[in-house]
Amino acid sequence: MEAVVKVENLTYAYPTSKDFVLKNISFEVQKGEVLAVIGPNGAGKSTLLKSLNGLVPHFYGGKYGGRVIVAGYEVLKTPISELSTKVGFVFQDPEDQISGLALTVWEEVAFGLMMLGFPRDVIAERVREAIDYVGLRGLESRSPFELSGGEMQRLAIATVLAVKPEVIVMDEPTAQLDPLGKFEVLSVVRKLAEGGATIVIAEHEIEDVVYFADKMLLLDDGRAVAYGDAREVVAMVEELKSRGVDPPSVTELSHLLYSRLGVDADYPITLEEAVEVFTRVLGGQHA
């Protein structure tokens, strides 16, 4: 297995912050893996993600210790411009991502490729692929600002996909969206995950995340307080709750049954697993 992202003892403070906002964080993401970064607001999730595309420390400055290696490049020694083709970054608010310079969806997706100097036919091909992938075909000539929230965020993902980065980083891509938008965007994330993309994603919707995350990292006050297989982290119900993170309802329910009544069964993390487990525990008939 090949680590696309390798973070070793990363410690960081913004020039203006009193304390370190990232404290001695280490993790790895292999090719094709999805790492979900979870934790309360203010835990350092966004800062951690920005350390992967070089915004931290190149843009913000500050105190920096440890090493971050992405696609073989050490971030500290690599300019942001070079990292930008290796790391695709999807912001929380799609309006932060949209260039504002492109008049149409098509141009918006082509923009990054043009800046990178790709030949015309390659651009046309990649734009078409990316737009199809996120399900925006037919909207090519719309203005990006006429799109719904979910469409705009999918456009932001398309602009990232067109560049074919080695790792896609997403910072709470559904936080500003309504349920339909959330569903649209999470469907694309799931498709990417199933298609073998390497992804690091911060996301609050843990009941959805469990369907595509291989690993999880629980961040609180700048520290990685839990890190490992997604199933194991999600099952740490007390730990998650004490850090202000809700596990999936079905996992929490299973934990209550175990801790209060001694019902010993594997903790389900998805609805489908829960139906199986609770049918057995409560003696129902399989439908």
Place this chain on the structure above:
Amino acid sequence: MPEVLIRVEDLWFRYGETSPWALKGVNLSVFEGELIAVIGQNGGGKTTLAKCIAGLLKPTKGRVLVENLDTSTTPTHEIVKKVGYVFQNPSHQIFESKVRDEVAYGPRNLGLPPEEVERRVKWALSEVGLLGYEDHNPYDLDYGKMKLLTIASVLAMKPKVLILDEPTTGQDHRGRHLLAELALKLNKEGITVIVITHDMKFVAETAKRTVLMAGGEVVLDGPTSEVLYAVDVLRKNAIKPPQVVQLSIELKRRGIDISALTVREAFEKMQVLLERRAGSRSRG
């Protein structure tokens, strides 16, 4: 029988003479002491309805009565004393440079004496848990506290009805729990609360009654325990019920009835079922 506080009668609304109707004949009665969730996709008319109730928008046709005052003929400042509206985005509402002044703004405008203004500021800040932050700049607060501040500012007007427009958007789980507890507490203290939200877990944990809006009309209006179980209607409106409801429905198909809305409720019902099973086994 509690009193009707707000009566919405055949309410039609459009933003301009040639705009499409945002509300099409809405009828709704809100009783004193209720905690109601209004759900539905964006563009369904939730916020428009709420703004009509708060007197911020006047009906194009039909009428809205707040304690028998018609919002079309009553000055807006009379309505805002009764109905407080908390905007979705806190920065749309905050404009003072100190927390104290932000909360005092409304009561001062009501022309209340300074001691009463001070009393209300203290009370409102303590209600939302922000006592001690009087001298902070609102923009130095984190997003969750900023939200609480906007709620305090509205509470300081001592409204009978509090409207919260998507309070949990952008909040983490801790922030959501705080807001859920606050909504329940204020409601217990006698304030009628209307929450517009996409957060079905929040609905399940707080609201007794839920109204589903789509296309400018009320599609469902009933006890939350019924509305959140109307899964086919919800699905048509792109709403996913809470995971506990989905679980309950699947278990019911397998002969297990828990019909719960929250984790706590599901646990209690499962506990009863397990005890019954253990009992019948030991007798057998």
